Each structure stands twice: as structure tokens, then as C-alpha cells.
Amino acid sequence: MKNNITLILLSLLCLVLIFISCIVGSGSISVVDSIKALIYPLIGKDTEEINEGVKYIIYNIRIPRTLFAALAGAGLSICGLAFQSIFRNPLSDPYILGVSSGASLGATLAIVLGLENIIFGISGMSFVFAFLSVIIIIKIASYGNRIHTTTLLLAGISINFLASAFISLLMIINQEQIEKIVFWTMGSLSNISYHSVIGVSIAVVMGIICITYHARDLNALLIDTQTAKSLGVNVERTKRIILLICTLMVALIVSESGVIGFIGLVVPHIVRLIIGSDNRRMIPFSILGGIIFMITSDVLSRTIMPPSEIPVGSITALIGSPFFIYLLFNAKKRLKQ
Amino acid sequence: MIKVNDLTYTIGEKQILHNINFQIEKGKIYGILGENGSGKSTLLKTLTRINNVKNGKILLNDKDINHYTSKQLAQTIALVPQQTNLMFDFSALQIALMGRIPYQKPLYSDSEEDLEIVKQSMQLTSTWHLRDMNAQNLSGGEFQRLIIARALAQQTPILMLDEPISSLDIRHQFEIMNLLKQINKDTNTTILIIIHDLNLALKYCDEIILLNKGELVAFGESKKVLTEETISKNFGINVEIKDDWIKIIR
Numbered sequence: 001m002k003n004n005i006t007l008i009l010l011s012l013l014c015l016v017l018i019f020i021s022c023i024v025g026s027g028s029i030s031v032v033d034s035i036k037a038l039i040y041p042l043i044g045k046d047t048e049e050i051n052e053g054v055k056y057i058i059y060n061i062r063i064p065r066t067l068f069a070a071l072a073g074a075g076l077s078i079c080g081l082a083f084q085s086i087f088r089n090p091l092s093d094p095y096i097l098g099v100s101s102g103a104s105l106g107a108t109l110a111i112v113l114g115l116e117n118i119i120f121g122i123s124g125m126s127f128v129f130a131f132l133s134v135i136i137i138i139k140i141a142s143y144g145n146r147i148h149t150t151t152l153l154l155a156g157i158s159i160n161f162l163a164s165a166f167i168s169l170l171m172i173i174n175q176e177q178i179e180k181i182v183f184w185t186m187g188s189l190s191n192i193s194y195h196s197v198i199g200v201s202i203a204v205v206m207g208i209i210c211i212t213y214h215a216r217d218l219n220a221l222l223i224d225t226q227t228a229k230s231l232g233v234n235v236e237r238t239k240r241i242i243l244l245i246c247t248l249m250v251a252l253i254v255s256e257s258g259v260i261g262f263i264g265l266v267v268p269h270i271v272r273l274i275i276g277s278d279n280r281r282m283i284p285f286s287i288l289g290g291i292i293f294m295i296t297s298d299v300l301s302r303t304i305m306p307p308s309e310i311p312v313g314s315i316t317a318l319i320g321s322p323f324f325i326y327l328l329f330n331a332k333k334r335l336k337q
Numbered sequence: 338m339i340k341v342n343d344l345t346y347t348i349g350e351k352q353i354l355h356n357i358n359f360q361i362e363k364g365k366i367y368g369i370l371g372e373n374g375s376g377k378s379t380l381l382k383t384l385t386r387i388n389n390v391k392n393g394k395i396l397l398n399d400k401d402i403n404h405y406t407s408k409q410l411a412q413t414i415a416l417v418p419q420q421t422n423l424m425f426d427f428s429a430l431q432i433a434l435m436g437r438i439p440y441q442k443p444l445y446s447d448s449e450e451d452l453e454i455v456k457q458s459m460q461l462t463s464t465w466h467l468r469d470m471n472a473q474n475l476s477g478g479e480f481q482r483l484i485i486a487r488a489l490a491q492q493t494p495i496l497m498l499d500e501p502i503s504s505l506d507i508r509h510q511f512e513i514m515n516l517l518k519q520i521n522k523d524t525n526t527t528i529l530i531i532i533h534d535l536n537l538a539l540k541y542c543d544e545i546i547l548l549n550k551g552e553l554v555a556f557g558e559s560k561k562v563l564t565e566e567t568i569s570k571n572f573g574i575n576v577e578i579k580d581d582w583i584k585i586i587r
Contacts, residue, residue, distance in 0.1 A: 213443045220435055222425045226418050229387050232411025232439035277425035
């Protein structure tokens, strides 16, 4: 009961943030005009008195951008949750494990190779490279059936380094595309169209359904593989399905917005601290938490230094990396005990 | 109930189990004995299909174990693993409820029936009063009983335990063994247990499966298997057996 009330309150907070995100920005539109443009059609009032430019910005830039931020927040957060369960490691997250960097290398290559205008050119390449990163990480970190925590993190860091090195190289070779490429390494929501929102929303909704469907199995995996097997969980199949759907989500998000880090780490972790590790309860909270975290970061990225915009990836990293360091210290304390 | 035919298990070049044959009957308690590295855990993992059977055959109720679905198997055999290293916060009740996973449909919440069965198995193992505690904060004995409660919630005809008492003090060892005996009596559950204490094995187990270097060296009634001769041969210690009590002599 208490949980349900919290969920309702958090959902309301999401709506408020979505509203705020649509009315503020680095552009020179006044808040009042934005509110008018947003509210008038809803209450059936004539929108003719509103400037066309304002309408365009609200409807074709801010709304898709806000929707995308919500989807990306929810998607990345729930991917973190799922990764933590299948790797049985609270520090797993698509960014730290190098999946996001892999995807961004794929996107960069797609641009350099001129695949931009082919359908699924960028997102397809992102997926292939994100998937390759996952496979490499698992190969490096697994000993028989077990996945070693430290090696997993180190493997992720190596993939991150490797991908960034290749991206820098590609930038130097292709000076004329440098601006486009930089975008993928920093994470930004400035190029979002309805087109991208639709693609990503399909993947994220599929992902959420799939992870919710396997929530109990993921709980058993949090105990350990042997226990999960003895409880009738088809461990290998579950891991494969979850990895595939998460990689797809991350790749699609990254191919539209670049690398946005740490959401999958920070949000599930805070949720777990508050309500415990039962995935069935964590899923709705992580989705809402991800939306809140992402939209807040995006609003900050647009309003801290007007008129210029800070890449949203830097904001999430500014919040996320100290948090990650704090978690590492905690892990160390646990080891000492 | 379980028939093991020519079971061989290798990891890489190393042969862990060699040509094992035996047959488990319903309603008895079987003790699996042997030195460290004799293949006890591997045998149990193979019987629960955590290790895949490649060479040899295991028949469970006259059906090849490989033909069971994961859920069917989990409804037939429950396992208490050797060690559970809990890294995440779960309440004791949440852990015990996981025993119902083999029966639950995805997306449905826990039914009244599930809760009732879990309540009974937690009461039986005296863990019901701990239900709201974080399982990470339980003592060794409490946690072991909780894992047994989870296995009982699976409501299986067969229960397998990998060294459930090895890390417990003597009083808790007896407590767990008495509990298993009671479960065996009340529900006619077949129990396979890996155990190191020869006297407890003699006292509680009906039959002994004795392994040495991956081979089945003796199988049968406890008193007939645990003799001074087999013990000295397979454990490398000299003992004297008097009134069903095994005493080590220097």
C-alpha cells in the first residue's frame, strides 16, 4: 500500500518534470509563451495567436526531446537493473561494462562509412558493436560458470578505452565529420526527432515487458546460478534473452543520443537501498527513477549555462562518477570486514 | 525412484566420477560419504542436472533426467546447495518464497496458496519469526534452516542437501538432522545428504553411498557399509566401533 502511494507520487513528479522540461530551454522563448503553446491545444483554445516559431520549437523539438529523455532514462535504468541481476554484481551498468561505448563506436563507424542514410545504418552498426562488446566482456570475465567481479569491471574499462581510442582515431582521419562524431562520445539530446522516439519506445517497452516477465528468475539469479537452476530457472536461456534485449535497448538509445552514462548504476542502486532487492518491486521504481534522473539532467544541461547547452552525458557523469567511487569505497569496506 | 547407470563425469582431462551405478528407493535417507575431492558434490550436482549428464544415464521415476523440463525437475528434486553467499538484500520471507518459483507463472503475484505453503515450511524449520529480517543478518544456523525451508516450499518428493551441517556447531547439527529425520518420516520424502560426520551418518542415514576418488566403493545399509575396515581403507583413520558408535583410535 505504502509502495503504491509512493509510485503514484513518483509518477506525478514525472509528469511535472515532463511539463517543466517542455517549457524551459536555452532558446529565447519565454516560459509564458511555451505554456500557452503547450496548454491551448489541450483545452481546445485557438492557437493562432501563438508565434509559429514557438509552436515549432515546442512541438518538434522539446516534446520529442522530453519523450526521448524519459524513454532513455527508463531504458538505461532498467538495463542496469537487469545487468546487475544476470552478472550478480551491483556495479554492473551498460556504461561501465563498455556496452554503450561499443555502441557509440558502431555509430561512429557508420558515419565514417557513409551509412547514415541507409535505414538502420547507424542503429544497426551500434547494435552489432554493442553486442560484440558484451561477448568480449563475458569471454574475458567468466571462469567456467562464474563471472569474476573485478575482471568484469576491468574488462568493461578496457572495452571503454579501446572504443574511445578507435573513435578518436576515426575523428582524426575524418576531420570534416568531427562535430558529428564528438556528439556520440558526449551524449546529447539535441538531435531528437519523433522518428527516433518511435524506434526507441518500441525497444524500451519490449525490454520492460521482457524483464518484468523474467523478474522472478532474475531474483533467483541474484542468489546464485546454482540456486536459480535448482529452482527450475532456465539460466542460460534467461541470461541470453535478457542480454540480447538490453543490448538492443542500449544500442538504439546510444545511436540516437550518444553515450549517457551511470543512470543504470545510480538509479537501481538507490532504489535497492530503499526497498530491497526484489526485482518485481524494483522494476516500476527504477523506471520512474530513471525518468526523473534523466529529465532532470536534461533540464539542467539546457539551463545551467544559457544560451549554450552542456551535453547531458556530462551532467549524468558528474553525478554518477562520484557515486560510483563511493560504491567502490563501500565495496572495499565490505571486503575488510 | 532414481536409477544411476554407468555415470561418468569429466572436467577437461580430469575424471571426477567414474562409472557409477546405484539405485535410490523412495522414503529413505541416503548419506553420501567420502573424503574431500572424492566426487560427492559433483555427484549431487549431476543428479540435480546442475552438471549436465553426458556419459551414462540417470533415470528419475523411469524417465531420463535430460527429458525433464527445468520446472518439472524443480518440482521433483529440491536442492540445498553447499554454500549460499548472499550479496543482495532479501528478507527471509522473500528467500523462502523463491521455493515456489517452479510452480508460479510469470507476471502473476504470489498466491495465497504459495504464502500458506511457505508459512508452513518456515514454521517447520522454526524460521517463521525471522520472516521480516534481512537474510544477510541471520546467523549460520538460521540461514541454513531458511534455505531448507525454501527447499521444503518446493514440495518435492526428493530433497538433496550438500553438506548442510558442516559449518554448524554440534547442537545445530543435531537440530538439522532431527529436522530432516522428521520431514522424512512425516512426508515420506527421500533424502540424499552429503555428510562428513561418520557418527551422525550412522545414526541418521538408512543407507550409505561411499565414494573414493570418483568411484563408488560401497553402497548399502549404514551399519553394513560403515565398518572398521571400510573406514580405515577409505578415510585413512583407524577406528573402533562399539554399540553403533565410531571411536577414533590413535
